[in-house]
Amino acid sequence: MKKMRLLLVVLFAVMFAETVKADRMNSKYAIVIHGGAGSAISNEAFVAAREEVLEQALDAGVRILSKGGTSLDAVEQVIRILEDSPLFNAGRGGVLTAQGINELDATIMDGRTRACGAVGGVTTVKNPISLARRVMTETRHVLLVSEGADQFAAQLDDPAIEIVAPEYFRTEKQVERLKRVKEREKLTTKEKMGTVGCVALDRNGNLAAGTSTGGLVNKKHGRLGDSPIIGAGTYANNTTCGISCTGVGEDFIRHAIAYDIHARMHYGKQKLESAVQHVLKSEKYPIVGGMIGIDLQGSITMQFNTDGMARAAADSTGLRVIKAGK
Ligand code: ASP
Numbered sequence: 001m002k003k004m005r006l007l008l009v010v011l012f013a014v015m016f017a018e019t020v021k022a023d024r025m026n027s028k029y030a031i032v033i034h035g036g037a038g039s040a041i042s043n044e045a046f047v048a049a050r051e052e053v054l055e056q057a058l059d060a061g062v063r064i065l066s067k068g069g070t071s072l073d074a075v076e077q078v079i080r081i082l083e084d085s086p087l088f089n090a091g092r093g094g095v096l097t098a099q100g101i102n103e104l105d106a107t108i109m110d111g112r113t114r115a116c117g118a119v120g121g122v123t124t125v126k127n128p129i130s131l132a133r134r135v136m137t138e139t140r141h142v143l144l145v146s147e148g149a150d151q152f153a154a155q156l157d158d159p160a161i162e163i164v165a166p167e168y169f170r171t172e173k174q175v176e177r178l179k180r181v182k183e184r185e186k187l188t189t190k191e192k193m194g195t196v197g198c199v200a201l202d203r204n205g206n207l208a209a210g211t212s213t214g215g216l217v218n219k220k221h222g223r224l225g226d227s228p229i230i231g232a233g234t235y236a237n238n239t240t241c242g243i244s245c246t247g248v249g250e251d252f253i254r255h256a257i258a259y260d261i262h263a264r265m266h267y268g269k270q271k272l273e274s275a276v277q278h279v280l281k282s283e284k285y286p287i288v289g290g291m292i293g294i295d296l297q298g299s300i301t302m303q304f305n306t307d308g309m310a311r312a313a314a315d316s317t318g319l320r321v322i323k324a325g326k
Pocket of ligand 1: 036215216224245
């Protein structure tokens, strides 16, 4: 009799777990990507080429999320694709420092646990976003920079962490661009930037956010922008939202922009859309750039106060947007 009762309890527990799993699998997912805020691009071929890469990245993210994969996996995979493309300012094709080298920054954050990892000034790691994730999972630290980050990467025996020569990142286009900017001396803040970011909500209701960048063209050796700074360029918290920013990083750091959006929602009970709108429009926040975000209900926002921002989004209701021009 006792055995029978135990068997029934186990049976009910298994059935309950299966129902919960099925419910979760039916729940929604959402994903949003940016490819940098800046001037609107008028070259149609360039816009089309960027949209093709955004589409590949978006599809990779959707494949992971629709099958019940994690938001962290989606964010990492999407950003890897954008880092591999020379059309964005992240990984290969990233902008150059004043000395003409690539110093790359990236961050990833888990909204469920607030675990996060970031790298800054990396020169030999093909996909900085994956290294940022390894900092999160394989160390007790949050941010590793320069030689320390490159050394950590070299010690990892991990196929996702490929080591390349620094020249791998360097493209003719960025060499030319550095020359141009140096001639003009001052970069106009609205010039096309091209940092990449991704926020995702998975079917288990977990948010994740990530950002990867070469930074600002003609930056000083050693300069870190907002992208690798938790709460400035990237933030994720399951109680509110996930956020990835693009723009002039120093301003996003000064005003802790990504955390500010979370705080507006958490303490001020604002909605994601209006919190982002307020921050991008208010004179109290002298920032130039854009933001993408998803709240815990799966609402997506993509906003900018520059002339353009490459962006893409999709969700389980069938939403699908890909835009690289204005
Ligand atoms: N926010 C980046 C930085 O300042 C640049 C960008 O978004 O394009 O490093």
